[in-house]
Amino acid sequence: MKTISFRDPDFEEQLEALYNRPSYPAEIEAQAAAIIDAVKKDGDSALAGFALKFDHVKLTPEQFKVPQGEIDAAAGQLTRREKSAINTALRNVRAFAKLTVPKGWTASPRPGVTVGEKFEPLDRVGVYIPGGTAPLVSTVIHTAGIAGAVGVKEIAAATPARKDGSVHPAVLYAMKQAGVTEVYRLGGVYGVAALALGTATVPKVEKLVGPGNAYVTAAKKLLYGRVAIDMVAGPSEVMVVTDGSGRSDFAAADLLSQAEHGSGLEQAVLVSTDADMLEAVKAEFMRQKMSLPRVATVDRVMDKGLFFILARDLEQAAAIASKYAPEHLELQVKNPERMARRVTAAGAIFLGGWTPEPIGDFCAGPSHVLPTASSARYFNGLDTPGFFRRSSIVRYTEAAMRREAGVVECFGEMEGLAAHGRAGTIRRK
Secondary structure, eight states, rough: OOOEEEEEHHHHHHHHHHTHHHSSSSHHHHHHHHHHHHHHTTHHHHHHHHHHHHHHHOOOHHHBOOOHHHHHGGGGOHHHHHHHHHHHHHHHHHHHHHTTTTEEEEEEEETTTTEEEEEEEEEEEEEEEEOSOOHHHHHHHHHHHHHHHHTTTTHHHHHHHHTTTTOOHHHHHHHHHHHHHHOOOOOHHHHHHHHHHSOOOOOOOOSEEEEOOOHHHHHHHBBTTEEESSSOOSSSSEEEEOOOOOHHHHHHHHHHHHHHTSSSEEEEEEESOHHHHHHHHHHHHHHTTTTTTTTTHOOOOOHHEEEEEOOHHHHHHHHHHHHOOOOOEEEEEOHHHHHHHHHHOOOOEETTTTHHHHHHHSSSOOOOSSOTTTGGGGGOOOGGGGGGEEEEEEEOOOHHHHHHHHHHHHHHHHHTTHHHHHHHHHOOO
């Protein structure tokens, strides 16, 4: 746990260290690269070896794919309440997705010229569903749920198997409801490598989406180019901004919600303009922590990833938030809408004390797959257009082409591309 105050002589230097946090430790990339190379070289044999090594489950290639009967049986292992929660979240996420489907359009900006865009859903998408420390049922909904809602034909999911070789029934039920067409019990780096590269039993996907731990993040970065990816998103993080008007127990609970993820690389940051509120949140954090079942995971984050920042005023707090560019930003202030207008970068912004970050994780509507490690300054979260191909549309009439043929010819001359220029001038003769 670290406290930083605007009164500190090295305040800006301490903040810069926070802003420049890496997505993952540098040594992880080499380890991910070795696993990817093995999958590329040995295919299914490598996958079986890594399943045994990392997930402690013995699988043959024929067992990688979860049979339909096992998927269908998952519903019977869940309570009515669990199924209702999954279906409610899926309905909300699908509704948001359909509101944000990109629409094709055409326009005529000058006589004889038509330009526009068309959008077509991807044919085959791979979704990675983490399961190392907890079965992330909601991630199924926030990835495959969107893909299914917008018409992606094939949705292949990879997720780690449990030690008995099974996949958590809630994950399987959510996958079926979301429209997943194939489920592979393959986790971590070797799971995403299988989807991205393809093997004899796992057909290659066009795009790979979904969050993961530091190793999965490094793997997605290394696989980019062989497959499209959504973003390089590392361990989770939240920043809560308070001005003294909110409730310390709410703020502490929301900080803990990210600290409990468990890798030890997560970050939970409070920015307060009120010193008394800052101290109250600290006390609440420690009190609530002791009632959680995952205290050890929270303690790992406390060592390096828990920060309390005292800001001079809300203007400075907004500047800190914009530079930190958190995955999740909660504005527990008197006028959160006004403050949100001051913030220039964040993966998702949660307005007011009654909008905790976990509502976004589970059922609000927008995808919870969001950029981390300040990358929200230049990446967006997973969104509906990310599941589409975009093509630009151009049409010229004869008169319009004749009018601009000279421009084509001139550019051909400037760039030393004579055939390009001729394609314009031949239409002027």
